[in-house]
Amino acid sequence: MDASQRPQLDKKKADINYILKEAPREQHFITGAQAMAEAVKRANVDMAIAYPITPQSEVMHLVGDIYAQGHIKEYYRAEEELGTMSAIAGAARAGVRLFTATSGPGLLRGLEAIVSWSGHRVPAVLGILTRVVNAPLSIQPDNIEMAYMMHCGAVMLHAENQQDTFDYTLAAFAITEKVDVYIPVAVATEGFFVTHAKGYVDMTADDICLNDFDPVAAPVPAMDNETPPARIQRDAPVQKSNFMSYLIHSVWQQEIWDSNKRAMKYIYEYLGGPIEVQNPEADVFVLGSGCAAAQCREAHRYAQEDGLSVGFVKVKAIRPFPTQEIRDALKNAKAVIVPEHNIIGWLCKEVKAAIPNGGIVVEGPRVYGGMTLPVELIMKEIHTALGLEYDLKL
Amino acid sequence: MSLKYITPAERFKKYLPKDYVELVDYGPFGKTQDEAGPGNMGQFKELMEEHPMCSGCWMAYYIRLIFASLPQPEETVTLGTAGCGRLAISQAAVPFIYGNYGDQNAMASGLTRAFRLRFPDKHKDVITIAGDGGTMDIGFSMTMHSWIRGEKFTTIMLDNEVYGNTGGQESGMSPKGAILKMAPLGKKGEKMPATDLAKAAGCVYTVRMSPTNIKKAAKIIRRAIFVAREVGPTFIHAYTSCNIEYSIPTEDVFADAKEKEKTRFQFEEYMTDEAKAVIERVEAEEKAAKRAKKAEVV
Ligand code: SF4
Numbered sequence: 001m002d003a004s005q006r007p008q009l010d011k012k013k014a015d016i017n018y019i020l021k022e023a024p025r026e027q028h029f030i031t032g033a034q035a036m037a038e039a040v041k042r043a044n045v046d047m048a049i050a051y052p053i054t055p056q057s058e059v060m061h062l063v064g065d066i067y068a069q070g071h072i073k074e075y076y077r078a079e080e081e082l083g084t085m086s087a088i089a090g091a092a093r094a095g096v097r098l099f100t101a102t103s104g105p106g107l108l109r110g111l112e113a114i115v116s117w118s119g120h121r122v123p124a125v126l127g128i129l130t131r132v133v134n135a136p137l138s139i140q141p142d143n144i145e146m147a148y149m150m151h152c153g154a155v156m157l158h159a160e161n162q163q164d165t166f167d168y169t170l171a172a173f174a175i176t177e178k179v180d181v182y183i184p185v186a187v188a189t190e191g192f193f194v195t196h197a198k199g200y201v202d203m204t205a206d207d208i209c210l211n212d213f214d215p216v217a218a219p220v221p222a223m224d225n226e227t228p229p230a231r232i233q234r235d236a237p238v239q240k241s242n243f244m245s246y247l248i249h250s251v252w253q254q255e256i257w258d259s260n261k262r263a264m265k266y267i268y269e270y271l272g273g274p275i276e277v278q279n280p281e282a283d284v285f286v287l288g289s290g291c292a293a294a295q296c297r298e299a300h301r302y303a304q305e306d307g308l309s310v311g312f313v314k315v316k317a318i319r320p321f322p323t324q325e326i327r328d329a330l331k332n333a334k335a336v337i338v339p340e341h342n343i344i345g346w347l348c349k350e351v352k353a354a355i356p357n358g359g360i361v362v363e364g365p366r367v368y369g370g371m372t373l374p375v376e377l378i379m380k381e382i383h384t385a386l387g388l389e390y391d392l393k394l
Numbered sequence: 395m396s397l398k399y400i401t402p403a404e405r406f407k408k409y410l411p412k413d414y415v416e417l418v419d420y421g422p423f424g425k426t427q428d429e430a431g432p433g434n435m436g437q438f439k440e441l442m443e444e445h446p447m448c449s450g451c452w453m454a455y456y457i458r459l460i461f462a463s464l465p466q467p468e469e470t471v472t473l474g475t476a477g478c479g480r481l482a483i484s485q486a487a488v489p490f491i492y493g494n495y496g497d498q499n500a501m502a503s504g505l506t507r508a509f510r511l512r513f514p515d516k517h518k519d520v521i522t523i524a525g526d527g528g529t530m531d532i533g534f535s536m537t538m539h540s541w542i543r544g545e546k547f548t549t550i551m552l553d554n555e556v557y558g559n560t561g562g563q564e565s566g567m568s569p570k571g572a573i574l575k576m577a578p579l580g581k582k583g584e585k586m587p588a589t590d591l592a593k594a595a596g597c598v599y600t601v602r603m604s605p606t607n608i609k610k611a612a613k614i615i616r617r618a619i620f621v622a623r624e625v626g627p628t629f630i631h632a633y634t635s636c637n638i639e640y641s642i643p644t645e646d647v648f649a650d651a652k653e654k655e656k657t658r659f660q661f662e663e664y665m666t667d668e669a670k671a672v673i674e675r676v677e678a679e680e681k682a683a684k685r686a687k688k689a690e691v692v
Contacts, residue, residue: 003507003511004514046511047504047507049504073511074508074511076507078500078503078539079500079535079536079539082494082536083497083503083535083539084500086494086500086504086536087500088504089493089497089504090506090508091504091505091507091508092504092508093491093501093508094504094505094509095512096508096511096512112495113493113494113497116493116494223489223491223505224509224512225396225468225470225471225518226396
């Protein structure tokens, strides 16, 4: 049976604002992988393409299940990640709503296609369930692959927990389809720690879904020969001369990164802004994204109990990077501790570059290869920054 | 709908580029093969006219032939990859998607399925046109898997038996013993059995040929497209010499293509019963339409 002949579920279609902000919610105790799939279920996705790089997460299995239930119109397992990511790029040209997810080595295998999505104006949502990339290999979480993703033009959100994973994934569909954005949105969260662990997620009912994808509302028309204005050679490289080719590449790339910046207003609209700040008057800040943000939050709570002058910043958007917001939040800080789940400290580098006094940034603590990040390590850094003794017991 | 869309309003015609108006008036959009097919190449406006490929490139000739043979150019999307061929394909008056290295069949899988979702009542023809490197080397896995999955589109391999665009390196499709860049002592392995692989992977219609006969080549291209619409993946393996890398003087290009027809590119056509039924039906319909038109004229 052709995908178009499969019976469709009778769902109520709604605007993203209603779904994210007004629709009644019910609490569920589910894994992060389930939370992402549940968001996909409510996003009225036309097509999902899967490649099984388990066991980082079961997101694409669950998406397959919801396809079988009729929430998605078309779904298949592709040959490998490059094939998956290329097929997403192909399907996008026909004007449909798309989702796929991957992690670690899978993301790198598909990266050649992924890095061209933005330039091709592919409005797809990509789940990244982070996992070790570098040797010696492990199947545990480590978010170093996010560093490779950061320079491809895509909008990147980093979810702290299961609830974020649900909300960010739904919001991602709305952001990617805005006519002034129209570049892919990646929603990352930690493999295992979030994807395999259960948490409370307030979810809307699953008989309400996002309005249909509108291929006409796009800055570049679909390649369907139906959508005016006609654009015969949508993606052909410009061959007129090297000079023209360089020029068009640079103009186009600038536009992609401007589109990325324009996503910020929707991050405010749907996620309440790119950062969350607590105790803004503090001397020392702990700043993190994803799972590290959860540990920072915990350290911040301990510090409050101990009466220490410690603030907390959670970074929700990695791209566009909230440079100004972070600068404002840290303007009176004497030290900023940036714990991370990767060895190179990509977030730390971004924060250092964002603030005028980068020397106040404490690099780490960092864990990688699947280790958990003990709050005590962060507490030790807090105490050191405040000039206090701390008896680290792990 | 799309045909109407490309047709300019009468009163605007005089403001549009002459080339465009001529293409719509005399080109193959919305016309039958008899009206504007390859038999009339040169006489009527074509979908592809100028091209930036080497003078005498046999691949450029065959690409023109593909475009002139399309059953419905107004509903066709082509996909390609890096290589000489895409220089020409991207200049044709049919939508072209240029993806990443060798991923044309993976992109076409997504595109074809998405087209079927959005336009369940229409035939939207999807064709990948890539070289031997893109189809059988770097894109091998994606080519094979699109066939194994039974994706309904046509794959055309422009086999010039070399990486022409990157300067003449051996490819999997180069013949054994050929001395080429990266094969300084001659190619060690055999030429890959492309049509055998296609059959084994589930292509329902495959042809290997040296397209020296325009009419026959056009018929094959159309057959492949008609079958892909209804039955499953189809594959054309065509010899399109690289006269630069194989040092074939321009005036000898045709003779070389004729020669290859006797050896590595002997004509071979394979079809499943289901594919055969589609071909017979479509060709009978075309014949009947032609007869009816003749009768009308008389
Ligand atoms: S290099 Fe070879 S294949 Fe490429 S355009 Fe020239 S003759 Fe044709």
